[in-house]
Amino acid sequence: MSLNDGDFVFGRHSGIDFLKTQSADRINKVFLQTGVANDFAGQVYALAKKKRLVVQEVPKHKLDHLANGGNHQGLVLAVSSFEYADFDQLLDQLDQKEEPFLLMLDSIEDPHNLGSILRSADATGVDGIIIPKRRASGLTSVVAKTSTGAIDHVPVARVNNLVQTSQLLKDRGYWLFGTDMQGTDYRRWNAKGKTVLVIGNEGKGISPLLKKQMDQTLTLPMVGHVQSLNASVATGILLYQMLNSRNPLS
Missing domain, CATH: 3.40.1280.10 (SPOUT methyltransferase, trefoil knot domain)
Structure with a gap:
């Protein structure tokens, strides 16, 4: 999992795994690169919908900035490092x-x-x-x-x-x-x-x-x-x- 000081998870494997395994409270925003393959985009939207998360499509340079130059592969999640109370x-x-x-x-x-x-x-x-x-x-x-x-x-x-x-x-x-x-x-x-x-x-x-x-x-x-x-x-x-x-x- 790629988690930097800015509280971001990025990369297709890490991002999809986080969407599957973590509670919605741990995920603040889902950023998807505009124009990614339809099957991948569909997978992200489906997982986000289950957790009632909004997906924001943004250009590649936005993700480059969020991931601080890391290999984001078109997906970045803004996440919380801290647990919320139920x-x-x-x-x-x-x-x-x-x-x-x-x-x-x-x-x-x-x-x-x-x-x-x-x-x-x-x-x-x-x-x-x-x-x-x-x-x-x-x-x-x-x-x-x-x-x-x-x-x-x-x-x-x-x-x-x-x-x-x-x-x-x-x-x-x-x-x-x-x-x-x-x-x-x-x-x-x-x-x-x-x-x-x-x-x-x-x-x-x-x-x-x-x-x-x-x-x-x-x-x-x-x-x-x-x-x-x-x-x-x-x-x-x-x-x-x-x-x-x-x-x-x-």
């Missing part, structure tokens, strides 16, 4: 806790932000993080380095649809809180009980359909000229408010 198993485990706390990230794209969020999550006792499988950073070597070891202690589960996942969580008794410019001052947030904090994309915030699932929205007051904070900084502030709410000083 979402259903995670929820079953948290049913044993009195006040589980989950963090849901709506399409955080910057791996440095994800790594920093993992650090804050570990520091404040977050029980698990939920991220989408598409259009978001996964667990990569950059995330691991930025997290300074937190990646090994905070379970991260990937799901297909955050809206459906939110509905499932509400059915299981969780309260959902999201960030919004017009929300309640975060200092008034009571984070006790079965709670999910939802953090939006760096530029777009929480998607409209997901925002409709929120039980309450929270805002961070801004008194300066800049009216937004880095996603990881905002998450850290809110997580420490959660910790303060659940563990008030006597």
